[in-house]
Amino acid sequence: MAAKSLNQQIFRLTGGLVLLSTIAILVNVWFSTVEHAEQQLETNLQIAESVFKQIFRNREEQLYNSVDILTSDFGFKAAVASDDEATIESALLNHGRRVEADLMAQLSLQGSVISTTNSSLNVGEPFPYQNLIEQTNQRGGVSTIMMLNDQLYQAILLVVETPRPHGITLIGFNVDNRLLERLKGITQLDVTISVEQSNDISYSVSTLQPAIKEQALKQTNADLSWLDVLLFSDALYISKRFLYVDNDNNQIWVTLSENVTRLYGEFNRLQLKISVIAGLLLILTLMFGAMLAKKLSTPLYGLSRYARKISAGDYDQLIEVDSKTKEIDALSNAFVAMQANIKERQSEIVFQATHDLLTGIFNRYKIAKILDAKFKENTEFMVIGANIHGFRGVNDIFGYQSGDRCLQAIAARFEQLDGKCARLSGGEFLWLPDKELNGDMLRVIQRKIEMPIIVDDVVMNIKIALGVLHCPQDCDNSESVFKRINICLDEARVTPDLIVTYAEEFEKNYIRRLAIISELKKALASKHSELSISYQPKLNLHTNQVDHAEALIRWNSERLGFVPPDEFIAIAEQAGLINQVTEWVINAVVDDVAIMREQNIPLSVAINLSAKDIVDPHLLTYVTDKLKEFNLAADCLSFEITESDIVSEPTKAIVELQRFRDAGFSLAIDDFGTGYSSLTYLKSLPVTELKIDKSFVLKLNEQNSDQQIVQTILQLAKSFNLSVVAEGVEDNASLTLLRDWGCKWAQGYYICKPAPLVQLINWYTDNLATDWMK
Structure with missing residues (x-):
């Protein structure tokens, strides 16, 4: 995964914190508002239902008083008792105008229409709601809402006694938009009254606009939709529906609808203010974050450039970083110390990689590089291998510490000679003289190196075997030098004067020795030796x-x-x-x-x-x-x-x-x-x-x-x-x-x-x- 820059990380941190804080506030405000709105809506709908029922009870009392006055009138009773239709009709008209009734009618105890002031009923025909006739006869009177000829009425049916029951008087008021608008003015809620027959709406009157009526009625007893609220819908309603009257398969349903946009108006404005504040805060945070990131990243980028130079081996550069931050200054000082330490360790590593740690002269790796360089120059030079004859015995007799002192003394004697020298392994050395040496000169050098070595009053007499190669005649690369100098030293160890110059037959002898060693190991390990x-x-x-x-x-x-x-x-x-x-x-x-x-x-x-x-x-x-x-x-x-x-x-x-x-x-x-x-x-x-x-x-x-x-x-x-x-x-x-x-x-x-x-x-x-x- 790709690494992110410091700027990006600071932007993400600061912006993310502000954004998360804003979201947390908005969510908290939203839930609090929704909870408050739900409680307010529930309260408003309950109050509106009570007000609606109270208003209709008041109208019911008004209707009852009006019909009671009429049925208590002696003249009206006499007309009813004598079945004087003209007098009954006149009384109904006069009383209806006086109480502003929209429906006046006189019915027989059997439910036939005797007289009426409304075209919704026809004289001589049976009253549509026979169940109400039965209830009126049983109880002496009934209050209801009924549907007559596509018109909704709140009505009272009362028995006329002369003194015995002799008919039923009906009085009613229209339930129309004017009434609903008055109810809306009182409850601040929209009102819809529906008449349903077999679950189908046959009539409906409402204070809602037709375009939003259907949506409002669907939200009956539903939860709020936060998405609709956030979208600031102007037609967002929640409704409460209850059954008011059930007349012989005609059910009168009342639906009270609350426009929740009004409730959420303050909430929306609060959300907008918070969002604006959060946006401004986010912008300011990112601006200050960018300034801080630049203040931090610029010196860090500078230190990274210095680090790359150090990794490339540049240990002498001057590290200067402009920063007023203590931590950056401390890091810069650490880089300076690191550069010095790496430079020192690099020198030590280079020395250890190219020198023998015991004697301080070149090691096998370094002398190989020198040999390869000489071969590339295509010049003639001499290679002399030296081996301490019986060096293992020196360690066994005098101890390894004295053996190490012996190696150091030998190395020091080679360093005093002209040329380059290296220790290959154990008691084996390699010397590259600056000039060609003859046999007599080699014997003189051999005697100098073989001079007794005194360690803690102990005299060590040693013998040095020398093998000589002439390059590039005898060898053409460093690996062949190491191989053939070993061959020469093997031959030198068995010659009287311990000095030999490479000859081709040495390699044959060397190969035979290797074969003897290999076969002898097998012979010793075999059961049938x-x-x-x-x-x-x-x-x-x-x-x-x-x-x-x-x-x-x-x-x-x-x-x-x-x-x-x-x-x-x-x-x-x-x-x-x-x-x-x-x-x-x-x-x-x-x-x-x-x-x-x-x-x-x-x-x-x-x-x-x-x-x-x-x-x-x-x-x-x-x-x-x-x-x-x-x-x-x-x-x-x-x-x-x-x-x-x-x-x-x-x-x-x-x-x-x-x-x-x-x-x-x-x-x-x-x-x-x-x-x-x-x-x-x-x-x-x-x-x-x-x-x-x-x-x-x-x-x-x-x-x-x-x-x-x-x-x-x-x-x-x-x-x-x-x-x-x-x-x-x-x-x-x-x-x-x-x-x-x-x-x-x-x-x-x-x-x-x-x-x-x-x-x-x-x-x-x-x-x-x-x-x-x-």
Whole structure:
């Protein structure tokens, strides 16, 4: 629904109130007047009826006196007694002239006309109203109104006694317009007398004009019509009708009519005055309403224009509104404050929309806009992605607050460089240098950014991986930049110097990693998994018996084919799937160990753990619950941890590894000797074994340097009271050297290749009596 203007609403309010008030007054006056008029009319009609009847009673008394004088006259009695018609006629004429009677007649007791002065009756004929003759004979006299020869008379019939009844004398007056006009003069009402025979009017006399007579008679005993009154009808009557005489099927009806226009004249004038006053008041109200509306709407329209400008982003306009209204001034001041606040908030919103809130540098959205602008310029430029290597570990070891301080420090170092920088997510940054950089320059910048960060006396040593794109050769839009910089950083994280420049094969590797992640999720969720476990036995060189084995996961993918463990394990760690993989291995190994124990094969199986597994506080509970499920002891399993994994988070690793040792599990450092920092923590690590990397064992009988390294490790392990496992044994000579030097376990292809459970059981059974030293 369309909105109404303030002017319209004020006009409607003021005009509506005045109009409603006027209508209320007019209706109230109307109902009051109608009520008063109805009461007045009822009173007037009742009075007029009484006056009418009283006048006719007076005429009746006059007639009675006149006929009584005549019938009391001796001479008239004698003439009646002697049936002297001439004398009777003369007496009737003389007396009629004297009393001004319009009808004089002498009737016999049987109702025959003996003599008359009116042509309405014929001598010798019967009187028309025989019922009156009967009533007169019975009562001695009758007063009535009768119709004779189209003339209406008020008459008296009286018995003439001589001294016995000897005739009936009739005397009457005309009931005509003159009489009715006199009645009207007395009652101020119009009078209509009607004679009806069988409900049909046979005669009527009235003071009303013929044109309005019919309408007046229809309004007999009717309610007032307010519509007729409002239309000021000049012929608006209301009437009262009553039966006056009922003579032998001749009914005499009297109708009294009041002209209500006269009663309503003052009312109509009052209504007119009120209407005129209301009209003037309505006009004045609308005029003042228009002035008020203009006074209010003009500054409001001005404020609305300012509001539109503010909504369009114009926050510097000067708001000035000419108004003498406190509320408008307050609203204007509110607009000024709103403009300032919106301007401030808009600046904050723009900053938040384009900047990273933690570091204050550009965010992904803003740097994308900058990249798109550079692509439109069609110039060459360099894009460098940076990622804090192992940033999740920084948060885990030093806490998220220290991690945030680390990000802020890195961002500040990028801002000191020439160009534009942004934080994309987590520990990932993007830098657009102002000039082209070569490899040496990138390594210098990498070292500057990797400088130790000190937070609350805690020194954080970080590593930064860099990925380099050359645009527009490598990319042609911002989305491809983000995608390929991620690909570069994935490659950089696994290169020695953590710096790579984009190459097309990276994308193929990236697609393969995505495929491996997708298929690995399916394999882990499937009941008929493509994953499997192979076991490589460990020969105890002290007892010449196989009592340990290492569990090695294998994956033959229906879509990807055979995927090497080194490849998909690393990808699982990056994708956050390594914990699921470890749980799958634990489930499979415990199930297999339970089967081997049922067949009296007491092998202790070693399971490899990743860096994320070590710091998982829930892993130990998971392992112990699984063993309890099959009622297996802790010596059924042992765990191997890669040397580099321990070095990455030594403090937390030591705590979690100690929990495994306290639970009764043996722990081994895998690939020992390939790192360079583990010796620092070896004295505090709760491990029971060292596992010599196969790179030192494969040609042990041929390489003197390998022999020296292996002997050194064995001596180091002895000093720390640790057992040693040598992997990669390929010949008997190497096996013999290891036994002679005191190595406890050996594993390799010379002893047995990794095999599934069924093959392992068969091999174990077949080699119980084998002498491995021959």
